[in-house]
Amino acid sequence: MEVRDVVRRFGGLAALNGATLSVAEGEFVALLGPSGSGKTTLLRALAGLEGVDSGSVRIAGRDMAGVPARARGIGVVFQHYALFRHMTVFDNVAFGLRVRRQRPPAAEIAQRVRRLLELVQVPELERRFPEQISGGQRQRVALARALAIEPRLLLLDEPFGALDALVRKEVRRWLRGLHDELGVTSILVTHDQEEAMEMADRVAVMERGRVVQVDSAAALLRAPATAFVAGFVGDAARLPCAVRGGVARFDPLPIAPIAAALPDGPATAFARPGEMVAGRGAGEARVRLMREEVEGPARLVVQAGPAVLDAVAAPGASFAKGDPCLLSLRGAHVFAADGTRTRAG
C-alpha cells in the first residue's frame, strides 16, 4: 500500500499535510506519534472512511480514489469500532460475509466463522453476546470479524486501548504471532512506544500530519532523522546547549561538557535516561529519588538546576536522597539549529 503526499484538511487545520508512506506486502508497520499528529486520519483515509483533498492512496497498485470503503478489501479493528451488541459472537464474525454481494452459502459461512474463532482462540464463545465476554475476548472477536473478509490489509487503531496492562501485553504478542502466521499486511496506530517497537517490523513516526521517519525501532533510536524524532522516541531529555570548538556545553545546567562535531552555535542534545550518568562528587545536582533495579544500575531522578532529569547511577556509585552528584552524558544525539546532527560521546 502506498500513500503519497496526502493532504486532508478540517476547516483551517491540515490533519494530514503531505503524508507519504509505503508498506510492503506482508509487513507490519506501526504509526507512532503524539496526539493529533494525524495517525487515525491516515488510517481512515486508507480505509476509505475519510476523503482526501489531494495526494494518492494506492493499494496493491490500484488507485483508491472513488473506491468505497467496503470495496477496498480492508479489515479494520478500531478501539471504538465496537462489536454489534445485539448480535452473538458468531453473527458478529459472520457479518462481513453475509453482507457481501456474492454471499457464500450458510454452511460455508458457518465453517469459516468457526475456523476464525479457533484462530483467535475463542471457539467456545460463539453463542455469547459481546457484554458476556471480557475485553480481551472482545478484541479477539473484533479481529476475527475483521479477518473474516480475508482482507489484503488489516488496519488496527489503538486496538488494545481498553485492555489492562497484562492482558494487553499478552494480546499483542499473540497478535504479532498471528500476523507472522497469516502474513496479512498490517498497520497499527498506537501512541505506546513500547507497543510499536515490540510489534512492528518498522515504525512510522508522525508529526503534524506528516510521516517524518520510517525505520526499525533500533534505527530510530540509533539514528533519529530529526530533533523531533530524537525527542519523541525513547523518552529522551531535551537539553539546550551551545557548541564551541567541537564541545557542547550545557550551562546553566550542571552537566559535564561533551564532544560534539558540529559548527559553533546553539544546539539541542537529546539524551535517553540510560545515557545520563550520575557519579559521586560534590556538584550542583541533587538526587531526588533513587530506585534500585533487579538488574543493571539504579535509576535516579536528579534535580539539576531548574531541570528534573532521569539518570542512572555510575558503576559502583550509590546515593541517598539529597546527595550531590556529578552528571555526565554517556552519549547523546545533538542537533544544530539548522538540523545538522551528530552523535556525541
Ligand SMILES: Nc1ncnc2c1ncn2[C@@H]1O[C@H](COP(=O)(O)OP(=O)(O)OP(=O)(O)O)[C@@H](O)[C@H]1O
Ligand atoms: N472529523 C474531524 N473534524 C475536525 N477535525 C478533525 C476531525 N478528525 C480529526 N480532526 C483533527 O485532525 C487532527 C488529527 O487527528 P487524528 O485523530 O488523525 O490524530 P491522531 O494522531 O490519531 O491523535 P490521537 O493519538 O489523539 O488519536 C487533530 O487535530 C484532530 O482534532
